[in-house]
Amino acid sequence: MVPKRPAIKRVTIQQVAEAAGVNRSTVSRVFNNPDILLEETVRNVREVARKLGYSPNAAARALRTGRNSNIALVVPDLTNPFMPPIALAVQKEAAARGYSVFIGNADENPNQEMDLLKRLSDQVGGAVLVSPRSDSEQIHALASDMPLVLINRDIKEVPRVLIDSGQGMAQAVRHLAQLGHRRVTYVGGPENSWSNSQRCAAVTHAAHEHGISMSTLPAGTASFVRGVEIVPALLSCGATACIAFDDVLAQGICYGLVENELEIPEDYSVIGCDDILGYPMLTTVSGPAAKAGQIAVDLLMSSLNTPSEEDVRIVLETEFVSRDTVGPPKYR
Amino acid sequence: MVPKRPAIKRVTIQQVAEAAGVNRSTVSRVFNNPDILLEETVRNVREVARKLGYSPNAAARALRTGRNSNIALVVPDLTNPFMPPIALAVQKEAAARGYSVFIGNADENPNQEMDLLKRLSDQVGGAVLVSPRSDSEQIHALASDMPLVLINRDIKEVPRVLIDSGQGMAQAVRHLAQLGHRRVTYVGGPENSWSNSQRCAAVTHAAHEHGISMSTLPAGTASFVRGVEIVPALLSCGATACIAFDDVLAQGICYGLVENELEIPEDYSVIGCDDILGYPMLTTVSGPAAKAGQIAVDLLMSSLNTPSEEDVRIVLETEFVSRDTVGPPKYR
DNA sequence: ATGAAAGCGCTAACAT
DNA sequence: ATGTTAGCGCTTTCAT
Numbered sequence: 089m090v091p092k093r094p095a096i097k098r099v100t101i102q103q104v105a106e107a108a109g110v111n112r113s114t115v116s117r118v119f120n121n122p123d124i125l126l127e128e129t130v131r132n133v134r135e136v137a138r139k140l141g142y143s144p145n146a147a148a149r150a151l152r153t154g155r156n157s158n159i160a161l162v163v164p165d166l167t168n169p170f171m172p173p174i175a176l177a178v179q180k181e182a183a184a185r186g187y188s189v190f191i192g193n194a195d196e197n198p199n200q201e202m203d204l205l206k207r208l209s210d211q212v213g214g215a216v217l218v219s220p221r222s223d224s225e226q227i228h229a230l231a232s233d234m235p236l237v238l239i240n241r242d243i244k245e246v247p248r249v250l251i252d253s254g255q256g257m258a259q260a261v262r263h264l265a266q267l268g269h270r271r272v273t274y275v276g277g278p279e280n281s282w283s284n285s286q287r288c289a290a291v292t293h294a295a296h297e298h299g300i301s302m303s304t305l306p307a308g309t310a311s312f313v314r315g316v317e318i319v320p321a322l323l324s325c326g327a328t329a330c331i332a333f334d335d336v337l338a339q340g341i342c343y344g345l346v347e348n349e350l351e352i353p354e355d356y357s358v359i360g361c362d363d364i365l366g367y368p369m370l371t372t373v374s375g376p377a378a379k380a381g382q383i384a385v386d387l388l389m390s391s392l393n394t395p396s397e398e399d400v401r402i403v404l405e406t407e408f409v410s411r412d413t414v415g416p417p418k419y420r
Numbered sequence: 421m422v423p424k425r426p427a428i429k430r431v432t433i434q435q436v437a438e439a440a441g442v443n444r445s446t447v448s449r450v451f452n453n454p455d456i457l458l459e460e461t462v463r464n465v466r467e468v469a470r471k472l473g474y475s476p477n478a479a480a481r482a483l484r485t486g487r488n489s490n491i492a493l494v495v496p497d498l499t500n501p502f503m504p505p506i507a508l509a510v511q512k513e514a515a516a517r518g519y520s521v522f523i524g525n526a527d528e529n530p531n532q533e534m535d536l537l538k539r540l541s542d543q544v545g546g547a548v549l550v551s552p553r554s555d556s557e558q559i560h561a562l563a564s565d566m567p568l569v570l571i572n573r574d575i576k577e578v579p580r581v582l583i584d585s586g587q588g589m590a591q592a593v594r595h596l597a598q599l600g601h602r603r604v605t606y607v608g609g610p611e612n613s614w615s616n617s618q619r620c621a622a623v624t625h626a627a628h629e630h631g632i633s634m635s636t637l638p639a640g641t642a643s644f645v646r647g648v649e650i651v652p653a654l655l656s657c658g659a660t661a662c663i664a665f666d667d668v669l670a671q672g673i674c675y676g677l678v679e680n681e682l683e684i685p686e687d688y689s690v691i692g693c694d695d696i697l698g699y700p701m702l703t704t705v706s707g708p709a710a711k712a713g714q715i716a717v718d719l720l721m722s723s724l725n726t727p728s729e730e731d732v733r734i735v736l737e738t739e740f741v742s743r744d745t746v747g748p749p750k751y752r
Numbered sequence: 753a754t755g756a757a758a759g760c761g762c763t764a765a766c767a768t
Numbered sequence: 769a770t771g772t773t774a775g776c777g778c779t780t781t782c783a784t
Contacts, residue, residue, distance in 0.1 A: 116779055367700065446770060483775095485776085
């Protein structure tokens with residue numbers, strides 16, 4: 089199980105010290121606290137270190153200090169196109185601050201989520217969890233073990249950044265209402281997804297406000313095939329337009345609709361969410377996913393340095409984007 | 421720069437040893453070499469360890485052994501839909517073997533590629549590089565520092581798994597030829613991409629074989645917008661069909677074509693590559709991306725244990741998938 | 753401003 | 769089958 093081949097022999101602080109004619113601690117200071125040293129010493133040691141190709145051993149440093157420069161990023165499903173932009177932003181922001189990122193895919197599974205974090209816990213300073221599916225209690229427990237930042241999950245006392253679909257969904261429903269739609273269906277995504285509940289609630293609220301009737305159809309999984317499959321059930325809802333949990337699901341619905349000889353948007357209007365697809369030009373609700381990732385890392389970094397006492401809850405707004413998949417209803 | 425907050429105080433091997441009334445080394449053996457111990461001792465220590473919530477400190481272990489249970493995964497662009505399935509497979513396979521995965525996005529940039537690997541080098545046992553853009557020399561140099569496995573980059577002496585578009589592309593061109601197309605355009609992707617050269621060569625070869633004329637149009641970046649943009653240039657090539665570097669580019673081309681009042685496949689046929697998109701139902705060349713990721717990890721694990729002396733080069737086949745974006749040419 | 757020395761938690765000889 | 773012990777490379781008091 090444990091590999092036999094030893095890691096490549098690396099240059100140690102001792103070798104640098106000898107070559108530079110100083111003590112190990114001086115070399116250490118050059119890298120950790122150069123200000124208290126003579127400028128010349130620093131320059132000299134740096135030069136020697138560079139020549140020898142020295143770089144501090146992370147394991148030794150971590151062992152000695154009890155700290156490290158890694159964070160974990162755990163997502164429910166990397167292949168969901170909503171994730172990569174966030175992962176990218178997280179990795180970029182972390183790198184800019186000298187941190188490296190472990191990636192973990194939880195397979196939409198709370199247990200795997202916890203297992204991953206447990207496995208990683210002693211190698212990271214903290215973690216960013218995107219749309220975690222675990223119970224609030226488990227997440228709370230975890231948060232007492234290591235700094236955590238959540239994306240799209242609203243748990244009190246745990247720092248979180250939320251992409252609030254409320255505004256975008258409201259605009260979407262208003263748009264539909266103005267075009268004359270009188271009945272819409274919300275096609276739901278994963279059961280235990282905060283975003284799903286939030287979007288559903290937002291649509292419900294907005295529909296009520298505009299006096300249009302609304303039904304809910306849970307798709308469970310937000311996948312292309314699931315979208316295709318659900319079209320018959322969707323049509324039997326009797327609405328003239330639907331708002332899907334996300335773009336992937338909406339895309340599947342579009343395909344299923346077309347397969348059923350219906351034209352979009354002439355016969356049926358479809359609205360997605362997340363704004364992550366190139367094609368079709370889906371009318372959708374767009375949110376700042378990358379920004380959320382970046383902010384999450386910022387928050388994590390601050391709580392690494394000085395655990396905040398306040399309850400941090402950052403809310404990011406969304407907006408409706410009108411494209412090709414919405415039109416007036418066929419029969420008014 | 422270095423965080424002030426110390427990591428959570430963890431249970432050490434010493435505490436477990438005391439609680440279990442044995443020596444530290446016995447506890448260590450329970451976790452690393454249980455076979456040589458009395459069954460009862462193992463059971464007892466395991467029990468105590470579990471009660472105390474002990475888990476070995478990775479930093480201490482890494483420092484002592486010079487090995488660790490991490491690998492790095494570096495990709496040129498995580499948001500390219502070709503990557504997530506590979507990343508997922510890599511993480512899964514690594515986890516199954518008790519390894520954790522660092523993710524690095526190189527931004528299609530050779531320097532960032534090397535920087536990431538350098539940063540990670542002392543925290544990982546090896547790395548999987550997907551479509552690396554660096555020079556062969558740099559990669560070779562790196563390979564002498566740590567075990568490396570390449571995906572879709574063919575460098576002698578470096579273990580690599582290649583998704584060979586040759587077969588799929590040949591089938592694609594044959595299909596086109598049989599439908600009566602006499603002139604095709606290959607729309608190229610990233611300059612320094614092995615896959616791109618490989619696909620281009622495969623198309624060239626197959627076109628020659630079927631006696632149809634072929635032109636090349638380099639798009640450079642394989643993005644949706646780039647695909648849209650290039651359509652005018654594509655049309656001026658005078659072909660009746662194109663094969664694009666990848667599905668994303670093909671998708672953009674489809675959109676651009678439609679914007680130009682052309683119908684697909686009636687007026688123009690489009691073939692993509694990678695088979696990663698749900699929609700449109702792109703005729704494409706499909707390859708086992710996830711499998712490649714899994715194999716890459718397998719190879720990496722073997723070379724972690726026993727560096728192979730042979731030149732490892734795994735080739736995975738592709739196949740042509742006929743869907744909705746190819747038809748006979750309009751004018752024969 | 754720099755050196756000396758202890759020790760982080762663990763594993764792997766080497767004893768017994 | 770288990771205990772003893774040294775030491776991985778580094779940071780950090782404490783001395784000077």
